[in-house]
Amino acid sequence: MVYGLAAELVGHTGDVKAVTPLPTQHLSFATSSRDCTVKVWSRSEREPSLLAFDCVETLQHKKYVNAIAPIDLDGRTLLASGGLEGIVFIWNGSTCVMNLTGHEKNVCALRCCPQRSRLFSGSWDGTARVWQRDTQISLLSHGAPVWDIAAITPDCVVTACADKALRLYDIRAGVDPVKHVENAHADRLRTVEVASNAGLFTGANDGSVAVWSPDLLKVTEQRVHKSIVYRARGDGGGSIVLSSEDGTACVCDQYLSSREYIQHASTVWDACAFSGVLVTAGSDGITRVWSQDEDKQRPELHEAFSRSIEKARQEAMEAMKFGGKRVMDLPTKGDLARVLGKEGETKVVNNEGRAEAYEFKAGSWELIGEVMPDGGDAEQGGQVADDGAFECKVDIEEGKPPLTLRHPKGGDPAATAEDFVARNGLNPSYVQQIIDFINQHTAPLGEGGATDPLTGGSSYRPGGNQTTTSVSHTTPLDRSKNDASTSVKYEVFRAFSSKQIQGIGKKIGTVVQVFVLKHKSFLCY
Incomplete structure (x- = not known):
């Protein structure tokens, strides 16, 4: 049975970041938001x-x-909440009865054990903690933000860390992990959930989802989403509910083979299924309730929501440009099939509103990947910090001083982006663009970094031994899905070795924009 929209709950004035069912009443749940409530x-x-x-x-x-x-x-069911304050608050109704302190940064995950007698938390400060009344245990060995945590039993807990490691702890055995899997995903781990068979589901920033056996052996891994998987939540019946930056929630079976996608107009931060309904938390500030019961569905509400999604998609496509041209005006993928190219030649085409790059290779055009939209003009200078951190200036509004975006060497781009957006009160839909921008400019040499076809240079490598020559490169945030009155742009320094300067000279006066994509750079003339 397909989920249909049954209700839209308006009340929050900012992104709805999380949703959780409450055991006190039938169809009762809580939501948290960027509006501080x-x-x-x-x-x-x-x-x-x-x-x-x-x-x-x-x-x-x-x-x-x-x-x-x-x-x-x-004997009372209370509610725990945490966020940018770094404190875990315990609520009895509308009264805060306890403050749990210990985290030094944003609390990004809270989970209770199956019996709800212990509370577990994860934070950007690189720690996971176990709380029982006013006592706490800090779980060791995390080297990056702990994005999620899940309890298998009251004594056994697993963490998803931005260092890509999956760690299993037995609290009775101490605070060090009893088992840990390095590079559990190719990209940074974002979420973990316990499956009905005591196995695990994990999701990562690259949209991949993996299924694990109880002894942490990977059963399968598949690309389920196009972007960050923010949350994986079990429905109590063997299925898993996923939420993603790509604007969808997805309900999968335990093997990831059967999937139902529920499309939204923007980011889905969280989603959970319980008591026959699916509840999604959106970046538009609306909590939506979906039902498989046709008698509970509201077709007129669903149709209006579908129209708003299509309108937002069309507006984004109309606004997107590549090389000064609208993506919609580029030749189509079908046009490309009728063109005979030269070996190694690259072309960018419009594929249903996406700008995609193709290379002519061995007699046919092969997809390389999706390219980034146009950038803007630079006004402020950027810099590379002495400690190897990546820094750039971000212009938020005309007439106001730029803000500094600072990404620490080896840090998690997602944590940097979310922290920057939260601290400066920006629209959270900018998060993915900032992540992409950081990744574009900090890809390590020799590890998938973008290599310039004329200079041989790659993106800036934090801590690298390079002779720095200032070459301005700017990229604005795409405003097509944000408030049109907000103009945001970056400027950074690209670093080139002295041997590359001659190659750079070949480009001066001809290069409009460099688009970094996977292992290549594409020049727009």
């Missing part, structure tokens, strides 16, 4: 034939709230 929603009986909900509690924070989870204490 947590809201508790309960099924309304005003319209029994429909799925209507009332907001029965609003819990106020000082900064945005990333994570929420129910926990039992002395």
